[in-house]
Every structure is written in C-alpha cells, then in structure tokens.
Amino acid sequence: MRTLNIRLALVLLAIMVVLGGGVYWLHAYQVERNAYVFLEQADRAEEQAKKAAEEGNDWLQQQSMQETIRNLSWYVRLMPDESEVRERLGLLYAEWALDEKTQEKDRNFLFGQAWGHLERTVALSSDRETARRKLVEMAIAIGRYQNAKEHLQMALLQQHPEDPELWEQLAVCQSRMGEHDAARKSYEKAIRCDPGQVSSYLPLAILLRSQFSQPKEADQLMDQLVEANPDSARAHYFRAQYLLGSGMGEEALGEVEKALELDSNDVEILYLAARCYLVT
Secondary structure: OHHHHHHHHHHHHHHHHHHHHHHHHHHHHHHHHHHHHHHHHHHHHHHHHHHHHHHOOHHHHHHHHHHHHHHHHHHHHHOOOOHHHHHHHHHHHHHHHHOOOOOHHHHHHHHHHHHHHHHHHHHHOOOOHHHHHHHHHHHHHOOOHHHHHHHHHHHHHHHOOOOHHHHHHHHHHHHHOOOHHHHHHHHHHHHHHOOOOHHHHHHHHHHHHHOOOOHHHHHHHHHHHHHHOOOOHHHHHHHHHHHHHOOOHHHHHHHHHHHHHHOOOOHHHHHHHHHHHHHO
16 A cells, blocks of 8 residues: 555656646746747837838837837846847937937936846846947946946957057046046057047047146147048047147138038037137
8 A cells, every 4th residue: 555655646746747847838938928029019119110210200209119118128027138138128228318309307217227238238148249338338428437447448358459449438438537647558559550540639639738748749649630531520620629729729720621621511610610710
C-alpha cells in the first residue's frame, strides 16, 4: 500500500510539474503576444504622426505621438528587459521634450521620462550608442557635466576616438567644470580630427584669451578657421563673432559680409550683420 502511495505521489508530482511548466510557458507566450500587439499599434501611430507632420497637421501629429508613446510604454512594461524598444521610447520622449511646441509645464516631466528610459537602456545594453549620445546631449543641456563626461570618456570615445563632435562635447563639459587645460586639449583634438569642425574654434579661441592670456594664438586660430573652411558660412560667422567680441567692428563687418554671400538666409548671420553695422 505504501509503495502504491509513493508511486501515486510521484505521478501526481510529475503531472503538476508538466502542467505548471505548461501554464508558465503559456503565460509567457501570451505576455509576448500582447506586447507585440502594442508594438504594432505603436508602429501604426508613429507612421500616422509622420504623415500628419508632412501635412502640417500639428494636432493630429501630437495625438499620434501620444498614442505611440502610450503603446510603447505598455510594451516595455510587459517586456522590461527589451533595450531596443526602450531606447525608441526614450528618444521619442526626448524629441517631445525638446519640441518648441511643447508647453513648459510638460517639459520637465517629458525630460525626466526620456532620461530614465535612456539610462535604463544603456544599463541593459551598453552598446545602445544612440541612447548614450542623446544622454550626453541632454546632460549638457541641463548642466549635468559629470554625467556627460562619464558617458563620453568611459564609452563613446572608447568606441570612436576620432569623432570630433564627441571631443567637442567633452571640451564643453571640461570647460564648464573649470578644467581649462583639459578643455583646451579636447578642443584641439576635435580640430585635429576634423578641421571642418567649425564650432570648436570659437570656444577654443575664447579659452585661449580668457584663461591662458594668449590673444595672439587665439587670433591665429580664427585665421586658420576660415583658411581651412573658406566656403563655410558658419566659419566666417564664427570669425566675425570673435572679431566683434574683440572690439574689431570693421573687420567683423567684412567677415560677416562674406558669411552672407555664402548664406543670406541664416537668421543668426543676419542678426550678427545688423550688430556689426550698428557699431561701425
């Protein structure tokens, strides 16, 4: 009798294990299936948002973006370790937060959501480079320079040691944290990587003047800017800015006129030209 009971117990246990495993896998299958339903709905809503943007329908675009985010949020709740979709959600939140049409009262919430999802993304998968680059951009925008430096030095620049934009971002962080020697080297590295990185010259020239008392070197650097980029309106614009800030109004006017010849529709160039005319 005891033998029969043991056998019966073992049979019942085996049945329970099989049924329990079946229930688990069925539940997992249902969760995954439901998650992909939300993902498909998000895809459709995002396509609708793009179409609305092309048609200039701001209301429909915003409604469709909200629908996209809502469905992606449900997806990551069901599939919390899925880094690719979480990255997509974080980038959409960031886009919405930085949109000029977004109301200020909503911006902080959206920014926080973007930050949280993108940080989680790189924690789940360290090779999600788009998420990490966006985190650097956001961190600089809100003054979290140490956070930006860590992403740059410990990850992005390890993978892309010759990327001038990354070196410039690092220089911005270092400069604003008072690390002027390091900032100078980073700006110089950005320019060595690509002499066409025109946005690196002016802050480096200002640094040379203000922190190293080297106005001659700063002047030479800005000369190099336009010599290396003679057909760049932005290069002439930055040199004109530098000249105006150094008290050389007439020289600045001549430089900004060159910028206007190359791009007469740039609002910033037009504004600088007006300032130059006022002081000459």
